[in-house]
Amino acid sequence: MTEKHLVHDNPRFSQRSGLERDPNPASAKLAAHVAAGKRLRDLSSGNPAQVGLSLGELSLSPLSNRAVLEYEPEAFGPLRAREAISREFPEHGPAIPPDQIVITASTSEAYSFLLKLLCDPGDEVLVPSPSYPLLEHLSRFESVATRPYQLAYDGAWHIDFASIVCGPRTRAILVVNPNNPTGQFLAKDELDRLADFGLPIISDEVFSSYPLELGPGRARSALEHPDALVFALSGLSKLVALPQMKLSWIAVSGPKPARTEALARLELIADAFLSPSAPSLHALPTWLRARPTVQGLIHGRLVRNLGALTRAVKNSPITRLPVEGGWYALLRLPATKTDEEWALELLEKTGVAVHPGYFFDFDGPPHVVVSLITPEEELSEAANLLVDYVAAR
Ligand SMILES: Cc1ncc(COP(=O)(O)O)c(C=O)c1O
Structure with a gap:
């Protein structure tokens, strides 16, 4: 600390x-x-x-249904909800099957699950700077240190690769794509260079459905990378402007052995929390259709x-x-x-x-x-x- x-x-x-x-x-x-x-x-x-x-009344209608009272605890969330996410996310990039999706109650919870999965106390993760201030807190709460790498501006934002320093306890690279608040997407060659570090990539893609002045050669999702172990995060708060419904998810991609092991461990972690509420999980497919x-x-x-x-x-x-x-x-x-x-x-x-x-x-x-x-x-x-x-x- x-x-x-x-x-x-x-x-x-x-x-x-x-x-x-x-x-x-x-x-x-x-x-x-x-x-x-x-x-x-x-x-x-x-x-x-x-x-x-706000979606107004439309967000309430799927909640007035007896099915919201049912409760069948499932570590990654009900299949019907994961299928709906799989159809929608990522918007650009490879389809991620429902069995590679983990539903959480917030993006913050998704980060905490991934830090538990990848790090022991005293380990560290690489985080972009400037970026989303909560990365620091979420890591600290897991007893994980952050090692910043710099984003530089010279008419466009890019990663200053010279500032990336890995130590023996560096366990993951965090990216926010597009970054908050600098707004740039990763360039495809930046994604390749990040993957070359051989570390898992945690990519926060909550804003990826809102391209504005998009430059050429951008990776709209880190899931596009063919080989890296990637955990991409998104959720209802930005996708359909429903932060109060408290649902987010992790989409996992990468080589089968690492991905399978990661999902098996995530299942244990998620099963200990079971945080997402059943009514929200029930309504999720309807809300996503309003996208x-x-x-x-x-x-x-x-x-x-x-x-x-x-x-x-x-x-x-x-x-x-x-x-x-x-x-x-x-x-x-x-x-x-x-x-x-x-x-x-x-x-x-x-x-x-x-x-x-x-x-x-x-x-x-x-x-x-x-x-x-x-x-x-x-x-x-x-x-x-x-x-x-x-x-x-
Ligand atoms: C980059 C980024 N990730 C995640 C979040 C929060 O998402 P959630 O509401 O799903 O926890 C925010 C909130 O503004 C954000 O800026």
């Missing part, structure tokens, strides 16, 4: 639970702003249920919001970075302040809330992260306020 993360040392409790828990200044200020009833223009929410993206409708709605919003953001920053000191996919856009702001100072000031002076880049471990010039699932009018208004404020400094 590094100094940075071990904040509360108390011999009564585990070291891995002693992580920083006080809200950071930006989150504390946002909470105070809301509590004071001040006008908020929120460009930070990635929660579809908060931004008017074209929901994704059409979300994709339309992402495209229009990206356009509005591009127009807002034109001829300003702000640069919008390309977004290959996902729900977030990055704005690079003038280096006259840190990203945290910009985020705090923007909230204070304009009521606009953005995530500062350091939440995702950005260093270098200040970046802020904007959620592209924000209601369109709100995004457009907030983006103009943000640009006017920054341009006037």
